[in-house]
Amino acid sequence: MTVQQFSPTEASPTPTKSTAGTRHNFPLDMWYVAALSSELTDKPLGRTLLNEPVVLFRTADGAVNALEDRCCHRFLPLSAGTLEDNGVRCGYHGLLFNGDGKVIEIPGQEKVPSRAKVQRYVVKEQDALIWIWFGNEVNSEPTCEPPHYPVHNNPAYHYSGDVFHYNAPYQLVHDNLLDLSHLGYVHLKTIGGNASIHMNAQMDVTQDGNSVKVVRHMLNSTPPPTYSAAYPFSGKIDRWQEIVFHPSHLEIWTGAVEQGSEPVDSPDRGGFHMRGFHGLTPETDESCFYLWTMASNPTQNVEDTMKKVFDQTAFTFDEDKVVIEAQYENMKRFNGKKMIDIHVDVGANRARRIIESLKQA
Structure with missing residues (x-):
């Protein structure tokens, strides 16, 4: 075996260049x-x-x-x-x-x-x-300010957060968050509810530049476990889900009011609120970080209520992680097979087209 020796005046060994993605x-x-x-x-x-x-x-x-x-x-x-x-x-x-x-x-x-x-x-x-x-160039300076997220500074809300690591591409998490119809099947113990109501919810999808907004209303619903644990609902509820996709993150505002008590599209509606920040940042081509916070508006027993909201949110995201990582493993196993789309995929498909256009810019 030949051993290379280097004197202090000689060049140091050059590490092998990585062939990983860029x-x-x-x-x-x-x-x-x-x-x-x-x-x-x-x-x-x-x-x-x-x-x-x-x-x-x-x-x-x-x-x-x-x-x-x-x-x-x-x-x-x-x-x-x-x-x-x-x-x-x-x-x-x-x-x-x-x-x-x-x-x-x-x-x-x-x-x-x-x-x-x-x-x-x-x-x-x-x-x-x-x-x-x-930036497109390694040492380029920013051409704009980072997005603002004022919920974290709003005194009406308390929040906490965490970070998940996914062994799956970040766009699969985009797909998951833009399609909340899965709640009735994946999250029965927390934020789910009647699966039929979720799949048949009124849905409106709009696009503004590089943002996509998905709005879903589920009226006359039974409160799911997380809602019942965090807010004193007396009976049926009217639920809303408002999802805004940006290429770097998503903002999801969900919640409910007592059934028939007030419009669920009012900007200053009352009731129980969950406002989620979802930062999706690629780690590699096949893995990502999911940096999230969840804010809520408890009116009593703030510490206990926020612990319930945070714990059940984390449990919910654990369930999503299992599904998405299993999905990606099976996508690799069935490489070449084509997926079909159904009605709940509209928002996710628009987001994918935005990401693709930005990659080619």
Whole structure:
């Protein structure tokens, strides 16, 4: 066996280039959700986004930073390092990187080479969400602000959230969220209800630029378990589902009022509300992160009610994850077989056409 030796003046070994997918497999020149603000604590957070390994961290001044997840010395992931007041320190030889990706200290070495740096990503914290810009060019600057989500700052609502990892492409989760007819079959223990009412609900689908809105009304329904646990309904209810798709995320407003008490399309309707933020960010071509929050408007026993809403929402999403990952595994097994569409697929199909057009832009 031949052993290669390198002197300090010789070039270091060059790592093998990856053949994995690239960011260009997805829509670019847009913001994606990288993390929930609550995820950035006292450790760097490593996460692959659009096929690119990224490390996210917060410095002592509260600023959020994102760099490619490698030390430029020997390529240990920076997410395996530690945080300091002004940057992240590599856990192998101690190189200290600031938020711009530049090495500002090499232990035992006074001079820092000018090329001792890694790629910096543009990130912005807004409405308790961390957004990251992916441009068509690697170092491009944003051409717009990240989307706002004012629900997180609305005093009428309390919210909590979490992150799921899916072994399935992100557009399968888009499909799932744009078609809530599945609730009556998949989520009988939480937000489901009568399957026939779900499948036959009045549905209106509209498109505005790169957004799709799906509105469904289910009048004279029996409250599903989550609704009964969170709100004192006295009998039948009138339910609404309003889903707005954006290429980076979906906003879903669901809820109910006492049957016949007020219009379910009134912008200031009362009753029980669940307002969900659903950030879908590709990890790779075949996996994704689902970053979500759920807000509600409890009028009494706020802490207990919100725990019920959060726990049952998480249970619901667990059920979706099982279905979607099984679906994708079977899609690979039956590769080449064509799917058919039914009436509930209108919104999802429009969203897919939008994503495809953005990929080709």
